[in-house]
Amino acid sequence: MLQIPDHKIPIVEIxxxxxxxxxxxREDLIHPEISGNKFWKLFFNVNQYLESKPENPLLISFGGAFSNHIASVSAFGRQFDIPIIGIIRGNELGNNWQNNPTLSKASKNGMQFFFVSRDDYQDKEKLTREFSAKYPKALIIPEGGSNDRAVQGIQYMLGNDTKDFDYLCTAVGTGGTAAGISKFAEDDQKVIGIKVVRDDSLENLVKQWSGRDNFELINAGESRYGKISDENVRFINWFYQEYEIPLDPIYTGKMMQKIFNLAENGFFPKGSKILAFHTGGLQGIKGANQFLESKNRPLIDFEM
Ligand SMILES: Cc1ncc(COP(=O)(O)O)c(C=O)c1O
Incomplete structure (x- = not known):
């Protein structure tokens, strides 16, 4: 079972x-491998499943080749000695996943892969049906780990130490984290979600999960999920030198650059106190650098 950690998660001024x-x-410091929001999104999902004492526990989940969620689920499997199947987008990876840092670590953690074509991956409902027919007792966690139970878990990112902020900010991928922050925020707090994926359905999804309209979702700027700009890499490197806080290029680096950009452009009323959640994702830096190096582009100059 995942336990609520007893170490305090620091809040640092930038x-x-x-x-x-x-x-x-610094939610990224919550656990060395099940980092940031992934810990809390898994919390009720896996604990309720394990509380039901399944005879042969098995976890199944989905993700892309660099997925933080896949990394976290595999680390969970290793820590609790539970077999995990990862349904991975892109069957071209079937022959060379060993070169992918996220997948090779997941495999060392004991994850078994099932590679599917990008087209088949689109239909996750069908894949879920197929896998639950084959493994009826397994816990199948959706892509990115977001569902009602994940939203409930996000409440632990909030507490007495977060009540005093006017704005609560997070990166948004599948929406569960922003929904949880929105659901459990104080009445006078506003939630800003920085979308790293262009998906117009996210507003409705977050609203459904959260039941509130105290949030606003703003595009990070990149045209598609996973795109890494040289400008953002330079920002991440500058931020690390300046504040000694590592950011990742898919979520937190984009979120923080956008927050700086909004602050510079007067989006937040003068004197506002803004809290950004570091949701982890640092395991993705290795893979990002591998890609950037192959294209002769500027690299993130630290690795975790
Ligand atoms: C590092 C990081 N930040 C933010 C997010 C976005 O969270 P969500 O998918 O709940 O919107 C994710 C995805 O889980 C992530 O890995």
């Missing part, structure tokens, strides 16, 4: 010249 104050909550 000193800037803006007329607002920016802070970051």
């Amino acid at each position: 000193k800037t010249d803006f007329d607002v104050r920016i802070f970051i909550k």
Whole structure:
């Protein structure tokens, strides 16, 4: 079972010249491998499943080749000695997953892969039906780990230490994290989700999960999920030198650059206190650098 950690998660101020104050909550430090929001999204999902004492527990989940969720689920499997099947997007990876840092680590953690074509991967309902017919007792966790139970788990990212902020910010992929923050925020707090994927259905999804409309979703700027710009890599490197806080290029780096951009452009009223959640994802830096190097592009100059 995942336990609520007893170490305190630090909130650190990011000193800037803006007329607002920016802070970051280091949820990435919650667990060395089940990092950030993934820990909380898994929390009720896996604990309720294990509480039901399944005879032969098995976890099944989905993800892309660099997925933080796949990394976290596999680490969970290793820690609790539970077999895990990862349904992985892209059957071209079937022959060379060993070169992919996320997948090779997941395999060392004991994850078994089932590679599917990008087309088949689109129909996750069908895949879920097929896998639950084959493994009726397995816990199947959706892509990105987002569902009602995941949204419930996000409540633990909030507490007395987060009540004093005017804005709560997070990167948004599948929407569960933003929905949880929205659901459990104080009445006078506003939630800003920075979307790293262009998906117009996310607003409705977040609203459904959260039941509130205290949030706004803003595009990070890139045209598609996973795209890494040189500008963002430079920002991440500068941020690390300046504040000694590592950010990843898929979620938290984009979120923080956008928050800086919004602060610079007067989006937040003067004097606002803004809290950004560091949701982890640092395991993805190795794979991102591998890709950037192959294209002769600037690299993230630290690796975790
Ligand atoms: C590092 C990181 N930040 C943010 C997110 C976005 O969370 P969600 O998919 O709940 O929107 C994810 C995806 O889980 C992630 O891996």
